[in-house]
Amino acid sequence: MNAEKIQIKLFAKPKTGTAIHPSAFVPVFHEWIRNTVLPELMIDVATYEHVARGPSVLFVGHGSDYVIDEHKGVPGLLYNQKRAIPGATERLSDAVRRALYAASLLQKDDSLNVTFRTDEILFRINDRLSAPNTAATFAALRSELETYFGSLLTGLTLTIDHVDADPRELFTVRIRVTEAEKAPSVDALLERAGGRPI
Numbered sequence: 001m002n003a004e005k006i007q008i009k010l011f012a013k014p015k016t017g018t019a020i021h022p023s024a025f026v027p028v029f030h031e032w033i034r035n036t037v038l039p040e041l042m043i044d045v046a047t048y049e050h051v052a053r054g055p056s057v058l059f060v061g062h063g064s065d066y067v068i069d070e071h072k073g074v075p076g077l078l079y080n081q082k083r084a085i086p087g088a089t090e091r092l093s094d095a096v097r098r099a100l101y102a103a104s105l106l107q108k109d110d111s112l113n114v115t116f117r118t119d120e121i122l123f124r125i126n127d128r129l130s131a132p133n134t135a136a137t138f139a140a141l142r143s144e145l146e147t148y149f150g151s152l153l154t155g156l157t158l159t160i161d162h163v164d165a166d167p168r169e170l171f172t173v174r175i176r177v178t179e180a181e182k183a184p185s186v187d188a189l190l191e192r193a194g195g196r197p198i
Contacts, residue, residue, distance in 0.1 A: 006092060064083075160173060
């Protein structure tokens with residue numbers, strides 16, 4: 001994939017009750033920095049809980065960021081690839097693998113009330129210049145997205161749709177498993193994606 005600055009969003013839901021508390025992620029991410037939990041250089045944590053329907057917590061790294069994101073009121077973990085980008089053939093798989101790995105760790109943390117779904121995944125490109133939010137961009141990338149996600153979610157029926165063509169929004173594609181109850185767990189999907197990233 002020639003596109004750079006890939007984003008992957010995994011949608012979240014609370015394990016119990018109805019709420020996920022973004023502030024609970026702040027000490028967890030600080031601990032990840034202290035203990036070098038992720039296989040990449042992570043630098044800082046910032047909170048934006050005052051921003052409605054936006055990024056609540058930003059976990060800043062050198063090569064990528066992880067965001068507890070509530071864009072359009074839908075909570076999730078957003079992985080943002082920004083530098084030290086892998087080669088073209090590995091960019092998409094690397095982004096998915098890193099997002100799944102972080103999600104796997106977060107949902108195992110007893111201090112957090114969160115689990116992540118795999119029946120719906122958002123793919124975005126954070127670069128309006130090289131990847132405008134148009135039907136032409138979707139046509140150029142559709143085959144590669146179908147091939148990759150079809151292999152990752154093998155045996156399942158998928159829909160892959162361009163979310164909307166609003167030029168003010170990032171180019172976004174929604175990948176959905178038609179029968180949500182058959183979607184694999186985060187850990188099972190991480191294993192298929194190659195396990196812990198390097």
